Amino acid sequence: AQSVAQPEDQVNVAEGNPLTVKCTYSVSGNPYLFWYVQYPNRGLQFLLKYITGDNLVKGSYGFEAEFNKSQTSFHLKKPSALVSDSALYFCAVRPPTGANNLFFGTGTRLTVIP
Amino acid sequence: SQTIHQWPATLVQPVGSPLSLECTVEGTSNPNLYWYRQAAGRGLQLLFYSVGIGQISSEVPQNLSASRPQDRQFILSSKKLLLSDSGFYLCAWSVHGSGNTIYFGEGSWLTVV
Numbered sequence: 001a002q003s004v005a006q007p008e009d010q011v012n013v014a015e016g017n018p019l020t021v022k023c024t025y026s027v028s029g030n031p032y033l034f035w036y037v038q039y040p041n042r043g044l045q046f047l048l049k050y051i052t053g054d055n056l057v058k059g060s061y062g063f064e065a066e067f068n069k070s071q072t073s074f075h076l077k078k079p080s081a082l083v084s085d086s087a088l089y090f091c092a093v094r095p096p097t098g099a100n101n102l103f104f105g106t107g108t109r110l111t112v113i114p
Numbered sequence: 115s116q117t118i119h120q121w122p123a124t125l126v127q128p129v130g131s132p133l134s135l136e137c138t139v140e141g142t143s144n145p146n147l148y149w150y151r152q153a154a155g156r157g158l159q160l161l162f163y164s165v166g167i168g169q170i171s172s173e174v175p176q177n178l179s180a181s182r183p184q185d186r187q188f189i190l191s192s193k194k195l196l197l198s199d200s201g202f203y204l205c206a207w208s209v210h211g212s213g214n215t216i217y218f219g220e221g222s223w224l225t226v227v
Contacts, residue, residue: 032213034215034216036218041221041223042220042221043204043218043219043220043221044158044204044218045218046215046216046217046218049213049215051213088156090158094213096213101148101160101163101173102160102216104157104158106156106157107156107157
């Protein structure tokens with residue numbers, strides 16, 4: 001069975017500091033991995049995804065994520081946090097075959113402190 | 115470019131009343147379409163997905179149903195709402211294929227009173 005874990009419900013970081021939002025996954029085969037961001041009362045916005053190739057993926061708004069197969073992780077990172085990055089972040093996994101669905105983590109609320 | 119619209123954005127309905135949430139996608143053809151529900155501002159649960167007109171798969175047993183009368187239209191319905199149907203409903207679309215991104219609409223808040 002496939003699953004995604006986001007071990008931190010809440011992450012606080014000072015503006016200008018680097019941020020990391022953690023994600024680990026469990027899936028058979030080579031996974032497709034995604035990060036989404038959700039602002040209050042809005043839909044989910046796609047940030048980035050890993051399909052294959054370079055383990056470091058760059059996405060929207062200066063975010064990047066590193067795929068680590070040995071640790072089954074796909075942590076989201078940004079070198080310098082902005083107050084406007086405060087939002088709810090979701091990691092998601094999609095098995096390579098046989099599924100039309102994304103399996104989401106429970107989300108991590110990021111607060112960037114001015 | 116592709117866009118997704120869903121409406122209404124907010125809805126307050128009495129228990130036992132019917133429901134219809136609509137979603138349309140523009141700028142693409144034969145998309146996969148999805149309805150998700152988000153509970154308590156966190157976890158997302160897939161309710162229905164469709165790979166083509168008239169083809170609906172249900173992921174969880176519930177009081178809701180979905181229909182796809184046209185290629186780019188997806189409708190979430192209920193004949194009689196329950197209090198437990200309250201939540202934030204998200205329509206989404208993707209191109210066929212596992213590696214393709216799922217793109218979400220802005221969501222619809224449903225409050226059943």
